[in-house]
Amino acid sequence: MFEMIKLKYPYDAFEPFIDTETMQVHYEGHYASYTKNFNEKMIDEGLCYGDLSVLEILKETLSSYTYNQGGGYWNHGFYFEALNPSGNEEISIKFNSYLSNFFYNGMEGLRGDLVAKCMNVFGSGYAWLMFDTIDRQIFCMGTKNQDVNHITARYQPLLNIDVWEHAYYLKYKNKKRDAIENHIKVIDWSVVEGRLKNIIAKERG
Numbered sequence: 616m617f618e619m620i621k622l623k624y625p626y627d628a629f630e631p632f633i634d635t636e637t638m639q640v641h642y643e644g645h646y647a648s649y650t651k652n653f654n655e656k657m658i659d660e661g662l663c664y665g666d667l668s669v670l671e672i673l674k675e676t677l678s679s680y681t682y683n684q685g686g687g688y689w690n691h692g693f694y695f696e697a698l699n700p701s702g703n704e705e706i707s708i709k710f711n712s713y714l715s716n717f718f719y720n721g722m723e724g725l726r727g728d729l730v731a732k733c734m735n736v737f738g739s740g741y742a743w744l745m746f747d748t749i750d751r752q753i754f755c756m757g758t759k760n761q762d763v764n765h766i767t768a769r770y771q772p773l774l775n776i777d778v779w780e781h782a783y784y785l786k787y788k789n790k791k792r793d794a795i796e797n798h799i800k801v802i803d804w805s806v807v808e809g810r811l812k813n814i815i816a817k818e819r820g
């Protein structure tokens with residue numbers, strides 16, 4: 616059985632940037648549904664992938680329904696894991712100094728790129744911060760729906776921002792840019808930094 620990640624903070628901890636109702640519906644409704652549906656499909660179809668990770672399973676030949684539920688399950692876990700309601704400024708300064716190893720245009724450039732990629736997602740999808748393990752570059756990109764095909768041995772994910780309407784519409788309605796800019800204020804950059812360090816540590820064996 617694939618488990619949901621536990622939230623480190625209560626639903627109301629992200630006010631006023633992410634409202635309590637959205638956090639609750641997103642976690643207990645959407646994320647929980649993807650998790651339940653993915654687990655049920657794995658059992659119903661007798662799918663057993665042993666020790667493969669969810670991302671490895673999603674590289675197998677699956678029905679589009681199972682792929683979407685599995686993608687929704689994985690994407691939401693990755694999303695909820697990197698939220699922190701406090702200390703954002705301090706941890707972003709720390710991450711900024713680490714980021715300087717990778718020829719990126721600093722935190723302001725990064726925030727601007729993330730907002731632009733979020734705004735460019737037409738319909739449902741995510742914006743991502745990715746690490747190119749060959750060229751040693753960090754870059755932003757957008758994806759559709761619950762896709763995870765862009766994640767490969769070469770391109771590793773550091774952060775995703777959910778820009779499905781369910782992630783912001785209750786509070787922000789058509790003000791998508793406001794929702795994104797406020798979401799960026801509660802990103803846990805120490806988690807992002809940890810992910811990057813893990814990738815590099817694994818490369819070194």
Ligand SMILES: [Fe+2]
Binds near residue numbers: 645777782
């Ligand atoms: Fe979502």
